[in-house]
Amino acid sequence: MADLFPLPSSSLPAGFQWAAVQAGIKASGRADFAVALAQNGATAAAMFTSNRMTAAPLVIDKLHLEATGGRVRAIIVNSGNANCATGQVGYDACKQSCMAAAEIFNCPPAEVFPSSTGIIGVPLPVEKIIAALPAAKNALGAAPQNAEDFARGIMTTDTRPKVAHASFSVDGKPVRILGFAKGAGMIHPQLVPHATMLVYLFTDVSISAADLNTQLQAAVAESFNCISIDGDTSTNDTVLLSASGASGVEYAPTLAEEFSRALTAVCQSLAHQIVDDGEGVTHVVTLQVNGARSVADAKQVARAIAHSPLCKTAWSSGDPNWGRLIAAAGYSGVPIEPAQVSISIGPHKVFDHGTRGSFDEAATHQTMLQREFTITIELGMGEAACRFVTCDLTTEYVHINADYST
């Protein structure tokens, strides 16, 4: 995305350095080991997949954050291997990589935050990670190119790096938020591929881990928890927000709203980039659910539609198939009353209080031929709403995920 790089220097939060190098985990020879360093440490908050099958690094990340009360210094991310379903061996390998990183970056092992993404069920070649640490340390820097290297280093089969930033000023001092993500891409079609979302957010405000956690929960609820590509939840999903304090600006309740707005904007941009780069995606569809009794209800209706193969295939061809939309809303589990419900595709009201709307089918089809369009569902049950970003289901998605060579 030509407009993302090079990053403006002013977008980079102070107090962090980034790098990526080739550790030789990926057969492709691309950079597969990325490091972010908070030279003087940082407060941190993280959220992880709800999947019961969690990868070794996530188990260790949770222990580390608990032990430090929410501090990180070195974030080490390898791509090419997820270190998942690898048993005690995988757990030990992850611990070894933390010990080695702690030594080289001169911090307690518990201030190392490891992540892995790639093939699952294959032992992590930890010796390659340990061997790559000195080169990674040498490559660290706080220039735009270093940040871009990090963004590319965490990629698996993403077709492009994903980055977003926002900033605001307090008494003339800038506070920056910078985020990187890798999305749901195929890793290794011949083995056991797996899609994982990794997100790293950096800011230079000075803030407690507790406040950071409150901010992160709220921003994730309105961004990464409001997207879906295929409804499959990965074993390695991780979102980490760390704050260096190097801006000199102290977080305070009076800043909460402004910080929240900036953080949410960064998260929503990254979430949108993930869907946009989803496997086989030809249409990005925003579901705006209004008039729900609660946000939870609104999300439940959105999820039913976002996970419906019948809705998703219709979008792939621009078919204004309102029957599938109202049917999916009907089985969502939310006790909707169809006679209270209206649905619009773009400006076209396709379903109007229980029956077909009087819409122009050709014009609606034209709206749906655009890469992005919005479907608005008015439930008529209350005041709550949500905005959910999803995509179509194409033969290309099936091809990518069915590709298996014997």
Next chain:
Amino acid sequence: MADLFPLPSSSLPAGFQWAAVQAGIKASGRADFAVALAQNGATAAAMFTSNRMTAAPLVIDKLHLEATGGRVRAIIVNSGNANCATGQVGYDACKQSCMAAAEIFNCPPAEVFPSSTGIIGVPLPVEKIIAALPAAKNALGAAPQNAEDFARGIMTTDTRPKVAHASFSVDGKPVRILGFAKGAGMIHPQLVPHATMLVYLFTDVSISAADLNTQLQAAVAESFNCISIDGDTSTNDTVLLSASGASGVEYAPTLAEEFSRALTAVCQSLAHQIVDDGEGVTHVVTLQVNGARSVADAKQVARAIAHSPLCKTAWSSGDPNWGRLIAAAGYSGVPIEPAQVSISIGPHKVFDHGTRGSFDEAATHQTMLQREFTITIELGMGEAACRFVTCDLTTEYVHINADYST
């Protein structure tokens, strides 16, 4: 299916007649109006879709069964139009068809059981149904051909009729159970197509509506509620079980188990036929979940796997991708412990207590190239189990459901 037709005369429950004629609802000119008549009435139990968006006939069916305390005489089924999302007009049209049928079959309107399947959102051409009633009455008969006509008359884009039967004897008198189903097929790609499951079960045992209801609930729980093609729940799904009593055999608690076995077998066969004839299906996959705390838990794990696009696409190419299976089980919502879980594809143990099993990948791939195979998931949490039948997700499925011509 060559072995299903002609039906043996001995498979037909006494006390019923069947017919199907052309009412002219379908443009194809195929039979689109089917009737089943219990000449002397029958007790009845029914189950309907849980979708909040229900079609007009389902609303009326529920009222009728309530009014009669569970009795039916005439079952009238049109294909080509679902009479769903048609508002008051659709409701009135359905009532009109019941009035006309009541007159011609000389019974109270409440003993008419209407069903519709086809396009949704288009007004039901009730005048065509009313006009076709005399011809349907004339065509009624209790011969195998009449039953076969009924099976074909309820089809939409099913590629073949679906029928199953079972019988047992009580003091030398046969009790028969005969079932017909139409499955999840596309109806009209240019408009608002919809997939619906309709099932009609007939028996000649003499049984109260209450006992019939108990039997039906149990059989459906182990058959139609244990299948999934794409996870989309239709607005018109209906299962009706009616009993003429014409065998002369009185149902009694001592018969409960034998009747249950026969009824469940018929339902499971029909359920399997529906999946086997699903859109674009190339593999029918049985998920056997064992060691669950409850049947509900077992079904929840099975549903997560059955609805996972990543699992379903892997099956389409015979990819022994155990990572996707354990990941889907992991996000099912059931608190599994991966270290307690094992997964086998056919006889090949692909996941063994938290890590990859030591299986032969090529041999497992061979197993998965068969049209049908079983995946066994041992949860190690308890004693409950379920058997769930599902299918792969293919590019053909996407083609069929994305096909939209402007």
